[in-house]
Amino acid sequence: MITQEEKKVYGVLAELNIPYTRYEHPPVYTIEEMKSLNLPDSMCKNLFVRNQKGDKHYLVILEHTKKADLRKLAEQIGSGKLSFASEKRLQKYLGLKPGSVSPFGLINDSEKEVEVVIDKDLADSGEVSFHPNVNTATVTISYGDFEEYLKWCKNSITYVRI
Template sequence: MEEALTVYKLLEELDIQYKKYEHAPAYTMEDIKDLDISIGGEYCKNLFLRNSKGNQHYLVVVSGSKTVDLKKLAREIPSTRLSFASDERLYKYLKLKPGSVSPFGLIYDFDHHVEVVIDQDIVGLDLLCFHPNINTATVVISYDDFYKYLKNRGNEIHYVQI
């Protein structure tokens, strides 16, 4: 729960309005659909990827209903071949565990090693849903506040059409 408290504290410092919901663990988008709560907003799928050399990492934020073609995404960014980063890399750069991947992990990317890739279709949405670095809670914020958070973190941002 300490992971979530760090997120809530930063959002408050940035004067970002948010709602939080606690729930059973949700490791996948299917798990989220099975939750017996009504949160509202667009649940985002967050993928932590690496290039073929392993010297660049990407956090992809996309609508939970979409499937990401890694070959097409690599061409759009541009990057060498993309694959899912290991659990060890996920923890090294974002201090996250599998099943709790979230843009809020950027809190721990002090060297701005991870580039953020955002699907154009979530830009401007009223409400976005993310895990607050643990998968037993959901945070709901506006896209504008999400962008405010990202600008505060300072990581490079790419916009793509997925």
């Protein structure tokens, strides 16, 4: 069953003429759980973090095989200490629940408050896969179309090496 959250994502993808492949699966909360589902290797890891003051929020997007060192990441983006944002902040800024963090949540960021931080190595990916704002499905699109989607969102973007 396709939820309202998903319909919003598919509506934007249709508006942008972005083709996608949808995979339905049981709810998953971690990359480890995703690996057991035999989904494409293009799955991305998405981290929602904030600075120490709590006045800046970042959506960090990287290959699922990598680990983000938040201290090194903070240095690259010129931020103070970073930590994971709370469930309440995730809901407030991206309209998402834990386990469904995704760049598609930027659709809900009407004030463009969340800064997007992308690992430069993703550009070498032919495709990228994300949850469509629920953790019971995964959507795969081309990396080029992902860049088009991000332009449409109009959030600030920084590219880093993770």
